[in-house]
Amino acid sequence: MEVQVEYLDGVPVIRVEGQVDMGNYVDVHEIILAQTQQGHVNIVLNFRKLDFMDSAALGMLLRSLDKTKQKGGLLVLVTNPFVDRILSVTGLTNLFELFSSEEEAVRSFSRAA
Numbered sequence: 722m723e724v725q726v727e728y729l730d731g732v733p734v735i736r737v738e739g740q741v742d743m744g745n746y747v748d749v750h751e752i753i754l755a756q757t758q759q760g761h762v763n764i765v766l767n768f769r770k771l772d773f774m775d776s777a778a779l780g781m782l783l784r785s786l787d788k789t790k791q792k793g794g795l796l797v798l799v800t801n802p803f804v805d806r807i808l809s810v811t812g813l814t815n816l817f818e819l820f821s822s823e824e825e826a827v828r829s830f831s832r833a834a
Contacts (some may be wrong), residue, residue: 724752729827733761738770743777753785753796762794765826768804779811786816797826 722739733756737749749766756764766785768774782796789796797818798804808814820826 722748724749726752726756729765729823730831732763732765732827732830734765734767734823734827736767736770740773741771741778741781742773742775746777746781749778750781750785754788757788757792757794762789762792763830764789764794764796765799765820765823766796767799767823767826769799769801771801771804774804774807779807779813782813783816795830797829799823799826 722737722741722745724738725736727734727736735749735752735756741749753764753766764785766782786796795818797820799822800808800819805814805819808817808819818826818829820829
């Protein structure tokens with residue numbers, strides 16, 4: 722798994738590539754928590770290059786969404802067909818805002834303000 726953080730218009734975009742599973746999901750969660758502790762309430766999680774996620778990763782997504790909502794913000798996802806299918810099969814698509822690009826995801830925060 723590779724993770725990078727970049728800021729677009731002041732919004733943290735966390736890019737995750739490869740696989741997120743019970744062996745490494747904590748790393749992603751800690752990055753999200755660090756961003757919220759630094760005052761970033763809105764976060765984009767880019768899973769465009771993700772090719773595997775297990776139930777531990779799904780649990781991490783739910784906890785991360787809850788944490789951002791507690792801070793008055795939101796966690797949105799940039800997805801690919803694999804991620805879309807996992808979220809659909811597990812019934813989680815209605816909990817997350819899903820986007821096909823980082824730019825679209827970042828713009829969604831200014832529309833919501």
